[in-house]
Amino acid sequence: MKRITIIILACLLTSIAAMAQNGLNINRLFDGRYKKAAGATEIIVTGSQAHEIGLTVYHSVSVTDKTQAEIIENLVVKDGAQAIDKEVEYRNGQLYYGFYTMPKSKRSNRYIFFLNQNLARKSPKNVVTLIYMEGSASADKIKKLIRK
Amino acid sequence: MKKSQYISSQAELEALIERYFEGITSLEQEDAMRQCLAHCPWSSEAIDDARMVMGYFAAHSKQHRRSVSSGMRQGIIGIAASIAVILAVGGYVLWHQSQPGDMCIAYVNGTVVKDNDKVMALVANDMSKMDDATDAMTNQLSSLGEALELDNE
Numbered sequence: 112m113k114r115i116t117i118i119i120l121a122c123l124l125t126s127i128a129a130m131a132q133n134g135l136n137i138n139r140l141f142d143g144r145y146k147k148a149a150g151a152t153e154i155i156v157t158g159s160q161a162h163e164i165g166l167t168v169y170h171s172v173s174v175t176d177k178t179q180a181e182i183i184e185n186l187v188v189k190d191g192a193q194a195i196d197k198e199v200e201y202r203n204g205q206l207y208y209g210f211y212t213m214p215k216s217k218r219s220n221r222y223i224f225f226l227n228q229n230l231a232r233k234s235p236k237n238v239v240t241l242i243y244m245e246g247s248a249s250a251d252k253i254k255k256l257i258r259k
Numbered sequence: 260m261k262k263s264q265y266i267s268s269q270a271e272l273e274a275l276i277e278r279y280f281e282g283i284t285s286l287e288q289e290d291a292m293r294q295c296l297a298h299c300p301w302s303s304e305a306i307d308d309a310r311m312v313m314g315y316f317a318a319h320s321k322q323h324r325r326s327v328s329s330g331m332r333q334g335i336i337g338i339a340a341s342i343a344v345i346l347a348v349g350g351y352v353l354w355h356q357s358q359p360g361d362m363c364i365a366y367v368n369g370t371v372v373k374d375n376d377k378v379m380a381l382v383a384n385d386m387s388k389m390d391d392a393t394d395a396m397t398n399q400l401s402s403l404g405e406a407l408e409l410d411n412e
Contacts, residue, residue, distance in 0.1 A: 146366040154381050158361030164382070171385050200392075208392040226392050233391075242385055257386040 135213065136186040137223060137243060141170055150175035164256060166246035167219060173240040180227065180239035187211075187225045187241060194223075196250065202230040212250050219245045222253055265291035269301040276309045307331040 145151040156169040174180060184206050191197055194211035201207060207230040213221040224242040229235055244253060265288070266272050275292045278284045284292065296310050311334055365372040365381050372378055 147369040149368050152365065152367045152381065154365040154378060154385065156363050156378060156382060158363075160361070160363040160375055160379065169382060171382070173385070208389075210389075224389050226388055228388065231392075238388075240385060240388055242389070257389045 134216075135221075135223075135243070136189045137183075137241060140172055140183060140186060140241065141243070145172050145174065145179075148174070148176075151179070161246070165248040165252055166244050168243065168245035170244075171240065171242040173238055175237050175239075177229075177237070180229070183239055183241050184225070184227065187223060190223060205230055207231075210250075210254075216245070220248060220250070221245050222250065224257075266295045266299070269299075269303065269306070272296075272299060272301060273303060273305050276305050279309075302331065307334060 196212035209225040211223040
């Protein structure tokens, strides 16, 4: 009977784990609010096109609205607190650049990139970009990818 | 163990079970078979299956429960395994549904871009912005290094 209970519990746990959501704060930004917004760009790449760059999900948002930029930065910082590895740079008390390696979800590696080009020293631009990437690629591979 | 008034051997019970499932037993025989399934100590695949179908698990005495045959145990394990398989398949289906399908789309200032090449060009543009920022970080680190070296000279 013990064995049966263990088998059933193991299966239940597997199912629950499979159903678990990735639970990032930045997910709120991917609710479609930028799809029709002026001055915003949202990119969604999944499936075969994403596989070509070693990912399963590529989702990014670029905005020029400063109030949105603040919202994005706050959510990124919240998620960044849960990161297992991070590279960040603050300028004038604001997040300029952040590369966060988040805990795995569904065996996939997850990364968040953030860039506030308003704070760039060389030719600053009124653009804040957030990129969420998911896939089997390692952090080093992702960095190589952005250096292509 | 109390034996049924009408059933005196295991073979007789098995024959009755067979007849019962063929639908050719009388009400009296059915009653005797039920009583025997609940109280008789015999065990075989047919008897255990009949007990399972008729829900006689609870009716068994403790002593009989201890002597549950390996066939019965296999039956229970089989049921558990079936539940496990159902749960695992269900879990896989849910996981599979949560996996993203093929999508390559961009929304630029409210305009939809569906051309894969154009979308991937936008992705490359995102990447290049990040590259510039990491370059800035690297430059900053190397200037810090240079400053420290100068300071130590």
